[in-house]
Amino acid sequence: MKQGFDVEFEGERLKSHDYLIFKHKPRKVVIAGDNDQPDLLMDACVGAQVLVHEAAYTEEMAQKAGDVGHSYAKLVAAFAETVQLPNLVLTHFSPRYQLHPFASPSIEDIRKEAQSDYSGSLYLARDFGEYTLDKAGRFAEVAGE
Template sequence: MNITFLGTSSGAPTRQRNVSATAIHPETGRGWVLVDCGEATQHQLQRTRLSPLKLKAILITHIHGDHCYGLPGLLASCQLNGRTEPLVLVGPASVWAYLQAVIKHTELRIEYPLEFVEVSSQLALELDECGVTATRLSHRVECWAYRLDERQVPTGLDTERLQREGVPPSPVYGRLQKGERVTLDDGRELNGEDYAVPAYAARSLVVGGDNDRPDLLAGACEGVHALVHEATYTEPVLQKVGPEPQHSSALRVAQFAQSQSIPALILTHFSPRYRKVPRRSGDASLEDLRSEALSQYQGDLFLAEDFDTFCIGRDGRVQRLEP
């Protein structure tokens, strides 16, 4: 399971960062899922190997423009490029109302099947690649996080059970692996399906929208391999800004991830004030966010950059892939 960041800035784009969009795509196959679609997301996609024609679903966390202004353009380009496959759009009702207004006033034509699913805490979307559920967050408008659980886990053979039952390694293992029925020399009959086990634990992650209460994700994060969450500010800046924007600091997200023993934390949605390379001494830096998070969190910590791809391996570990 791979995660590619198409935009990691909060509110407005910068020269190095576009606004929010995150792609979830499998190790094999070309189908993928998009979480949020900020302005110019389709431009960002042109710098990746992800094809809009293979996009299976778009999950919008909330109606704020830095998370959905790119939606009409992406859908229009899919139409212009000859898309015929159905596309699922999940989000608050306000997202569908916004899209319908754009369609009406710009004469946008979408002829491929576009299914809108209004998000709720009862969401149970089953895609070929993953299952999707949702958790309500705390923000100025209705906002959600999405949990994605891998569905297509290949099966392996329970060799430990076979050896416990006195069946040593032999060509029989290969036949059982194929699901065949086998009669042993001692007369026992074995059904390969009875010895099929997942080759590895299904991978899962949570991608959150804007949220000033990470603790709301406690249930959704149970057993996940990674959490993707906004860290718009450092805690001192958040205290100066005040509670009205309803965003999180790196400190608060890291404290939550540590309390839940989440193995990997990927921070994103950084205020434009935080620069990768500060212009002057004392300017706000992304390292301020990193240092604050590391003071609270002992797992694998990453600060996402545009076009970063992270892989959740079959062993459950998260790694940043080389470009």
């Protein structure tokens, strides 16, 4: 039971969750691929600490995003705010958004747009980026070597 398994005892099924007290609530991460309708994830995001979601574009490209089944930063950020997700990781950016912050358009345009609608901790994924989610539900990016 201590390992979370139900057991049979004297012909009765004993459910482990009826007898265990957990020190920490379960951790939950939702990872979404190409999706132009983040609202479809509403039920999945209940109780989650982190949403990882593609945001290929900014709102300026909303029509194109929808045409190709992608999201844009403002749409995903507004959804994450609505469901009160504490951490949002945006990923799968269009190559049109350059890494150099002074380029136009820039990945910073995606960050700024998301931050305008989202009050939680925002992360823009990068190749080989690493993150942690500890037992207490604290999420953080692991510093590079």
